[in-house]
Amino acid sequence: MRRSTVLGSVLAVLASVITSVGAPPGRAAAAAQDDFLWGVATSGYQSEGSAPDSNWRRYEQAGTASIKDPYVNAVDFRHRYAEDIANAKALGVEVFRFGVEWSRIEPRKGVVDQAELAYYDDVVARILAAGMRPMITLDHWVYPGWVADQGGWDADATVDDWLANARRVVDRYKGKGAIWITINEPTIYLQNEIANGGLEAWQTPWMMSRLVTVHRRAYDMIHQLDPGTLVSSNTAYLPAGVQIGQDTLFVDHVRDKLDFLGLDYYYGASLDNISAVHGASGEFWKIDPQPDGIYYALRYYAQKFPTLPLYIVENGMPTDNGLARPDGYTRSNHLRDHIYWIQRAKADGIKVIGYNYWSITDNYEWGSYRPRFGLYTVDALTDPTLTRRPTDAVATYRALITGHGVPAGYAPVKPPAFCSIVSLDSCLSPARYPGPVAPLN
Numbered sequence: 001m002r003r004s005t006v007l008g009s010v011l012a013v014l015a016s017v018i019t020s021v022g023a024p025p026g027r028a029a030a031a032a033q034d035d036f037l038w039g040v041a042t043s044g045y046q047s048e049g050s051a052p053d054s055n056w057r058r059y060e061q062a063g064t065a066s067i068k069d070p071y072v073n074a075v076d077f078r079h080r081y082a083e084d085i086a087n088a089k090a091l092g093v094e095v096f097r098f099g100v101e102w103s104r105i106e107p108r109k110g111v112v113d114q115a116e117l118a119y120y121d122d123v124v125a126r127i128l129a130a131g132m133r134p135m136i137t138l139d140h141w142v143y144p145g146w147v148a149d150q151g152g153w154d155a156d157a158t159v160d161d162w163l164a165n166a167r168r169v170v171d172r173y174k175g176k177g178a179i180w181i182t183i184n185e186p187t188i189y190l191q192n193e194i195a196n197g198g199l200e201a202w203q204t205p206w207m208m209s210r211l212v213t214v215h216r217r218a219y220d221m222i223h224q225l226d227p228g229t230l231v232s233s234n235t236a237y238l239p240a241g242v243q244i245g246q247d248t249l250f251v252d253h254v255r256d257k258l259d260f261l262g263l264d265y266y267y268g269a270s271l272d273n274i275s276a277v278h279g280a281s282g283e284f285w286k287i288d289p290q291p292d293g294i295y296y297a298l299r300y301y302a303q304k305f306p307t308l309p310l311y312i313v314e315n316g317m318p319t320d321n322g323l324a325r326p327d328g329y330t331r332s333n334h335l336r337d338h339i340y341w342i343q344r345a346k347a348d349g350i351k352v353i354g355y356n357y358w359s360i361t362d363n364y365e366w367g368s369y370r371p372r373f374g375l376y377t378v379d380a381l382t383d384p385t386l387t388r389r390p391t392d393a394v395a396t397y398r399a400l401i402t403g404h405g406v407p408a409g410y411a412p413v414k415p416p417a418f419c420s421i422v423s424l425d426s427c428l429s430p431a432r433y434p435g436p437v438a439p440l441n
């Protein structure tokens, strides 16, 4: 992924092009959750395998900029979902996030593949039978090949086609307590489309305005079909003030159509940690994690949108192909330290309603299997059995869920960064440390 390359230069242009709506909070009251939701997350293309024609299938076959490894069969979630759902249940999570792939259920315009819909029916049924709640992503960066043929997000027709598919999915899974994510990380979606040739940079404003439009319409449609549900889009948090600009592209235009804000936090920045630059080369495992940054990401939105509940829809740590990090920092350390800072945020009055670990298994990291994020590791390129092997963090996550977080007095393995610049005020107004932690229940 290219998180940091294109974005800065297009922010100013885009902000003026997209129509601002700036309305007051809509149905935020619906998000009044009393219980903290623990979850795991995955996406369709990254894990399913046997992928039909789509923008990403074409990128992989053409060997575009992001492609380092062949897709092969990903981790075959398409046929092994029962095992992954059972593993999630054994963790004790309450939410299982996955994506329903448009390219799979509508491989040709207007032609619905009933067998693939039946597969998703069974995914949803098993999640419910396991006592969990589905969190369904309608668009995790993948659209059918026939949509690519009509111009992808540069085509007006894509808006109505996208909404027709969304309606089909919501209509099918309404009334089951699902939480809905319309579009995963809209701005990173844009960056990937440009990086892989799905779109020219100058077409950027049109894609962003169409994503705003489909989110706004989908929000109303979902609430009409599935009353009382929760709807959001998730944003990738980018440090050092970049988030402010990123918000002008999407979040600021849909504020009144969010029941909570989905927040993905992976990487921070501080005066003693600028390792996030490794993201530019795709070497995410070289980035030094900055757990206290999740506190500042939450605080940024708590200050910006005081009435909007926040949900960490993704958080996790990449390793280099499953190898231990050279500094000895484990997936368990990373997980506990981030939960500590979420508990600090809650103790400081920030309304955080849930946390999903990214990801239940390793998967196709948009062109490469080398960055591994899974609670369960899978050798996608070399193990024909695609065996799921638990990492140290499986037992850790289970214990955190049972214990409602880390115990009072927990000392993070990684101390706070020196002068964090995760938000513009984080260096000048650091969180009290050590400080109180609230249980997550």
Ligand code: BGC
Pocket: 043, 046, 184, 185, 188, 236, 264, 314, 358, 365, 373
């Ligand atoms: C995306 C995931 C990705 C993860 C880790 C997020 O940007 O939603 O698809 O795998 O980050 O890089």
